[in-house]
Amino acid sequence: MDRSFYHFALRYRGGGRDDVKALFAEKMFRDASFPKDEEDFDSLSRYIEDQADDDLRSTTFDELYAIYVDLCSM
Template sequence: MDRSFYQFVLSYRGGKKDDAKAVFAEAVFNDHSFPKDEKDFDPLSRYLEEKADPEMPSVVFDELYALYKERFQ
């Protein structure tokens, strides 16, 4: 995978307010401590579980990570 998950997820920014992926992407962008260079599922998942931000739910992360893996692996 050439891109980090962070770089991938930012492509969903700017979507509609009722689009869960767009809301997730905006929250990731605004989270200055998000692991921007990470590509692996486990560290990203652990970070999101510990953060427990309602705008970054694990179900949306799982869906986005599956798309990321499909596109870049």
């Protein structure tokens, strides 16, 4: 990958209140312990599941990660 998942997902910040991707990105940005250099799905997924936060949903992560792989693995 050419960048970490964190840096990829930041592009979704600033969306509306009903935009789950924007809410995820904002929560991720404000989480000082989020693994900012990580690219691995399993490591990121474990971190997100351990947080169990309404704005850091695993379903949204799965969707964002699929887009991340599609766009950044070229």
